[in-house]
Amino acid sequence: MIVEYLVGLGCTIVSWLTSLLPSWDAPSWFTGFGASFNGFFANFDGFGAWADWTLIGAVLTAVLGSWLAVAAVRLLLFVYRLLPFTGGS
Amino acid sequence: MRLRALASGSIVAGILAAAMALGVAAPADAAGLGSDAFGDSNLLNYRSTLTGAALYAQNSTAAKTAWGSNYVANVTKSAAAARAGAVYGNIESVPDAIPIRQMGDIPVSPKLLGNWKAPRFTGVGLNKPSGVVGATVAMTAFQYRADIANGVTSWLGIDATGAVCGSSWASSGFVNFITGQDCNAFDASQAAKDAANQDVVPGVSGGKVCDPAAPAYCITLERIATYPPNPNYGGLCFAETGPASSGTGRFALAFSDGVVDYTSSGGDGGQNLGATCPAGQLWVNGYRGASMPYARAQLVTRYGFANGARDAWAASTPVVTSDGDPDRQLLCTYTFSDGTSANGVTTSFKDGEAMPAPLCPVVPSGLTAKHIKVEEIGGGVDNVLTDQDAAPDTLTTVPDGFTANAPAGVDATYCQTNVCLLDLIDVKSNDTCFDEAATCDGWFSDPNRDADYKCTYGGKDADMQQCYMYAHVFNTSKRLAGDAYADPKTGEDVGGETGPDLDTQTMGNSPAPAINPDGSIISCLGGTYAAFNPLQWVLRPIQCAAEWAAVPRPAVIEADIQGVQHSWDQTAPGKLANAVAGWNLQPVMTGCAGYTWPNVYGSGKSLTMGNACPGQPLAALAVWSVRITDVLAVVGGGLALVRIGSRAFGQEGPDR
Numbered sequence: 001m002i003v004e005y006l007v008g009l010g011c012t013i014v015s016w017l018t019s020l021l022p023s024w025d026a027p028s029w030f031t032g033f034g035a036s037f038n039g040f041f042a043n044f045d046g047f048g049a050w051a052d053w054t055l056i057g058a059v060l061t062a063v064l065g066s067w068l069a070v071a072a073v074r075l076l077l078f079v080y081r082l083l084p085f086t087g088g089s
Numbered sequence: 090m091r092l093r094a095l096a097s098g099s100i101v102a103g104i105l106a107a108a109m110a111l112g113v114a115a116p117a118d119a120a121g122l123g124s125d126a127f128g129d130s131n132l133l134n135y136r137s138t139l140t141g142a143a144l145y146a147q148n149s150t151a152a153k154t155a156w157g158s159n160y161v162a163n164v165t166k167s168a169a170a171a172r173a174g175a176v177y178g179n180i181e182s183v184p185d186a187i188p189i190r191q192m193g194d195i196p197v198s199p200k201l202l203g204n205w206k207a208p209r210f211t212g213v214g215l216n217k218p219s220g221v222v223g224a225t226v227a228m229t230a231f232q233y234r235a236d237i238a239n240g241v242t243s244w245l246g247i248d249a250t251g252a253v254c255g256s257s258w259a260s261s262g263f264v265n266f267i268t269g270q271d272c273n274a275f276d277a278s279q280a281a282k283d284a285a286n287q288d289v290v291p292g293v294s295g296g297k298v299c300d301p302a303a304p305a306y307c308i309t310l311e312r313i314a315t316y317p318p319n320p321n322y323g324g325l326c327f328a329e330t331g332p333a334s335s336g337t338g339r340f341a342l343a344f345s346d347g348v349v350d351y352t353s354s355g356g357d358g359g360q361n362l363g364a365t366c367p368a369g370q371l372w373v374n375g376y377r378g379a380s381m382p383y384a385r386a387q388l389v390t391r392y393g394f395a396n397g398a399r400d401a402w403a404a405s406t407p408v409v410t411s412d413g414d415p416d417r418q419l420l421c422t423y424t425f426s427d428g429t430s431a432n433g434v435t436t437s438f439k440d441g442e443a444m445p446a447p448l449c450p451v452v453p454s455g456l457t458a459k460h461i462k463v464e465e466i467g468g469g470v471d472n473v474l475t476d477q478d479a480a481p482d483t484l485t486t487v488p489d490g491f492t493a494n495a496p497a498g499v500d501a502t503y504c505q506t507n508v509c510l511l512d513l514i515d516v517k518s519n520d521t522c523f524d525e526a527a528t529c530d531g532w533f534s535d536p537n538r539d540a541d542y543k544c545t546y547g548g549k550d551a552d553m554q555q556c557y558m559y560a561h562v563f564n565t566s567k568r569l570a571g572d573a574y575a576d577p578k579t580g581e582d583v584g585g586e587t588g589p590d591l592d593t594q595t596m597g598n599s600p601a602p603a604i605n606p607d608g609s610i611i612s613c614l615g616g617t618y619a620a621f622n623p624l625q626w627v628l629r630p631i632q633c634a635a636e637w638a639a640v641p642r643p644a645v646i647e648a649d650i651q652g653v654q655h656s657w658d659q660t661a662p663g664k665l666a667n668a669v670a671g672w673n674l675q676p677v678m679t680g681c682a683g684y685t686w687p688n689v690y691g692s693g694k695s696l697t698m699g700n701a702c703p704g705q706p707l708a709a710l711a712v713w714s715v716r717i718t719d720v721l722a723v724v725g726g727g728l729a730l731v732r733i734g735s736r737a738f739g740q741e742g743p744d745r
Contacts, residue, residue, distance in 0.1 A: 003641040004649075011649040015656035022232040024661035026668040027266050034672030041676030049681035049701040049711045051718040057676070059726035066730055070737045 232661070235269035417467035419474075421449035424460035437467070496549035503547060512545045513556045513563070522563050530642075533560035533580050566648040681711070 029036075230237065235249075242249040253265055254272035265272060416437035424430045431450035438445055447463045465472040499507075513522040515529055522529035522542075532542050544556035560580035561567040567582070575582060657663040683699030701711035 002638045004645050007641060007646055008649050011653045014653050018653070018656045018660050018663075021660040021662065022229055023659065024232060024664055026664055029266070031668045031671065034674055037672070037674055038676050041678055044684065045678050045680040046682040046684050047680070047699055048678040049708075050699065050714045052715055052722075053676070053678040055719055056722045059722045063726055063729045063733070066733045070733055073737070 231269075233269075234267075235271065238268060415467050417465055419445060419447040420464045420466050421447035422462045422464075423450050423452065423458045424462075425452065425456040426459050427456055429456075496546050496551045499547040499549055507547050510545075510547070511551070511555060511558075513559050514543045514545055516541055516543055522559070526563055527565075529563040530565050532563050533557070533575075565642070565645055566651060568648075681705075681708075683707075 239249050249268070250270050250272075253268050253270040417439065418437055419435040420432055421434075422430055422432040433448040433450045435445045435448045444465075449461070449463075452458050460478055462476045463474045465474055513529065513532070514520070515522055515525060515532075518525065518528065522532065529542070532538060535541055539553055542553075542556075544551045544553045546555065557580035558575060560575035561582065562575075658667060681700070681702040683697055683701065686696040686698070688694070689696050699707065701707045
C-alpha cells in the first residue's frame with residue numbers, strides 16, 4: 001500500500017505536469033503525412049527494378065535514427081544543464 | 090468557438106437526455122435493440138430492463154454508477170442519438186487541466202522570485218534560458234492563435250471563424266492551419282437540421298400549390314436532389330399538370346441561400362444530379378456557380394423560353410412549397426391487456442433539437458400495458474422509434490421468452506416482492522463483489538471463475554454469462570483507465586469512458602486483503618495455531634503486514650502507468666508522437682514497368698521510361714543498377730553511421 005501510494009502520488013504529479021502542457025490537435029495534413037509520403041512514392045512504383053529500395057530505406061532509416069538519437073541525447077543534456085545544483089550554472 | 094462547441098454539446102446532451110427518458114419509458118428498442126426484448130440474443134436488454142430500476146435504487150453507489158453509465162452508453166445507440174452522432178461525430182472532451190495560459194493566476198510570492206526578471210526574447214539563442222522561455226511563449230501564442238485572433242477581430246466586428254470556415258478553400262487548407270480556426274463545429278446547427286430532416290419528402294408536407302399566374306398549371310415537387318459530391322449543383326424532380334409546355338416553359342431553382350438560378354431542365358424521368366427521377370416526373374438541374382453549404386433547391390417559377398433566348402424572370406412566387414424543417418411529434422400508443430389501446434402526443438418540436446420524452450397514456454385501473462409503440466410523426470413521415478412488448482416491470486404476467494433467461498422461480502411477480510438485482514458473488518466470502526471490489530479484481534480472467542464466483546439475480550443463481558457485463562467493472566487497471574465497459578454477452582472490451590470516481594466508489598474505503606498470486610486470500614493466521622510455534626505467530630502477521638504495506642499490486646501499478654500514459658497522450662508532444670507513430674512510412678516500389686507519361690504534350694501518345702521488366706532492353710542494366718546502388722548504400726550508410734557515432738563521442742572530422 002505504501003509503495004502503491006508513492007507510485008500513485010508520483011504518477012499524479014507527472015500527470016499534473018503533463019496536463020499543464022497546451023492541448024493541440026495535429027492538422028490533417030500532418031497526420032496524413034504517411035499516406036501522402038507513401039502515395040508519392042507509389043508514383044514511382046515502376047522503378048522498383050532499378051534498386052533495392054528496401055535496403056536503401058533501411059540504410060536511410062538507420063542513419064536518420066542514429067542522428068535523431070544523438071540529437072535527443074544532446075537535448076536531454078541541455079535540459080539537464082538548466083537544472084540548478086546539477087550541471088548548470 | 091468554445092461557445093459553438095458548448096452549444097453543440099448542449100444540443101447533443103439534450104438529445105441524449107431525451108433518448109434516456111425515452112429509454113426509461115420504453116427501454117428495449119429505444120436502445121437500438123431488437124423487438125425480441127427477452128430473447129437470448131438480447132441479454133443486454135434483459136439486464137437493462139429487469140435489473141435497471143431496482144439496481145439503481147437499492148444497490149451501492151458503485152452499482153448505480155456502473156449501471157447508469159452503461160445504460161447511458163447503450164441508450165446512445167438509439168435512433169435519435171445515432172442521428173446526432175452522425176452529424177456531430179465525436180464531441181471533444183473538455184480538458185480539466187489548468188491551461189498554461191492561466192498559470193499567471195497562480196499566486197507566487199515576490200520573495201520567491203527575488204531579483205529575477207523576465208528574460209528578453211531576442212528570437213535567437215535557443216540554447217539559452219531566455220531563448221527557451223521566448224520560444225515557449227511563442228509556441229503558446231501560436232497554440233492559442235485562434236482565440237487571440239477571434240478576440241481581436243471581434244472588437245472590430247469581424248467574424249473570423251465565419252470568414253475562414255465559410256469558405257471551402259480556406260477551411261480545408263493552409264489558411265485554416267495558420268489561423269487555427271476549428272471548423273468542425275462551424276454551422277453545426279444547420280448541418281444537424283439538414284441531416285435530421287433528410288427523411289422529409291418535399292411535396293408531401295407542403296402539398297402542391299398552383300401557379301397564380303397560370304391557374305390551370307400545377308406542379309408537385311416530388312424530390313429534392315442535392316448533390317453532395319459537388320456542392321455547386323442541386324436539382325429536383327417534379328410532376329406537372331396543366332397545359333402542355335411545348336418547349337416554351339422552363340423552370341427556375343431557388344437555393345438555400347436565396348439565389349435563383351437556372352441551367353437546364355429535363356424531360357420525362359431519367360437521371361438527375363444526385364437522384365433518379367421516377368418515370369413520369371420531370372427534372373431540373375441547377376448550377377449555383379458557388380458553393381452551397383447545404384443545398385436545398387426549390388422550384389420557384391416558370392418562365393418563358395423562345396428562340397434560344399430567355400425571357401425575364403417571372404414572378405418569384407413559389408409554385409411549390411415544402412417545409413424543410415417541419416414540426417414533429419412523438420406519438421405513444423399503448424395496447425392494454427384487454428386489447429384496447431390509447432395514445433398520447435407530445436407538443437411539437439423540431440427535428441435536430443432536443444427530443445421530448447413520449448407522452449404515453451395513463452394505464453386504466455385493472456389493466457396492464459401489453460405493448461408499446463412510439464412513433465415520430467410530422468413532415469409527412471412516420472418513424473417508428475420503438476415497437477415492442479412492454480417491459481416486465483410494468484407487467485403482472487410473464488412474457489414469452491422471459492423464462493429462458495431468468496433464474497428458475499424468478500418472474501415479474503417474484504420481483505414485485507423481492508429485490509431483483511443482478512449481482513456477482515464471491516463464493517469464498519459469500520459476499521457481493523460490490524462490497525469487496527478489490528477481492529474480485531480480475532475475476533473475469535480467473536481460470537476458476539465458475540467455481541470462485543457466481544452470478545445471481547433476485548437472490549437466485551443465474552447463468553454466469555449474465556454477469557459478463559461486470560467483467561471490467563471489477564478490473565482495477567481497466568477501471569482506472571476509464572474503460573470499465575464490457576460486452577454483456579462476451580465480456581470483451583467495448584471501450585468507453587467511465588466516471589472518474591468509479592474506482593473510489595467501487596473500491597470503497599476498506600483496505601484490500603492480501604491476495605495470493607492464485608487469487609486466494611492470504612491467511613495471516615490460519616494454520617499456525619495448530620502447533621506450538623511462537624515464531625510463526627509473530628513472524629507470519631508481520632510478514633503479512635509487510636507484504637500488505639510494501640508489495641504493490643501489479644494491476645495497480647499498471648493502472649498508474651496507464652494513467653500517466655493517458656495524460657501524456659493528451660498533450661501536444663504526446664499527440665505529435667502518436668501522429669508520427671501512425672505515419673506507417675512504407676513506400677512500396679516493387680514494379681518494373683518504369684513510368685508512363687500519358688498524352689505527351691497533348692500529342693495523344695504516351696512515353697514510357699525505365700521499363701526494366703523481363704524481356705525489355707533495360708532489364709540487364711537494371712540488374713547492375715541494383716548491385717551498384719546496394720554497394721553505395723551500404724558503404725555510404727556505414728560511413729555516415731561512423732561519423733555520427735564518432736562526433737557523438739567528441740571526435741571531430743577534419744572537415745569540421
